[in-house]
Amino acid sequence: MKIEVRSGKTNFSMPVPLAMADMAIKAMPETVFAKVRKKLGHPYDTLFTKEIISLMFRECRDIFQQNKGLEIIHAEGRGGTYISVIL
Numbered sequence: 356m357k358i359e360v361r362s363g364k365t366n367f368s369m370p371v372p373l374a375m376a377d378m379a380i381k382a383m384p385e386t387v388f389a390k391v392r393k394k395l396g397h398p399y400d401t402l403f404t405k406e407i408i409s410l411m412f413r414e415c416r417d418i419f420q421q422n423k424g425l426e427i428i429h430a431e432g433r434g435g436t437y438i439s440v441i442l
Contacts, residue, residue: 358383363434
């Protein structure tokens, strides 16, 4: 899995073994989630939290193992904020 986050001051890209991906989601700074929530707007801003993304990952982990190369998160904001998670 590859996690990539780009914003004005943040460029973060990290290959993560699938077993450690949940820990990587929890390690991402809350400011990244806050910036994305701000760009998403209502009602989707309430759905983009660390807890919800982590829960979705845990529930779908076996499916992810069967679909390597699938981009599960692709979010782009107007200000250049970009988040991508590729299996």
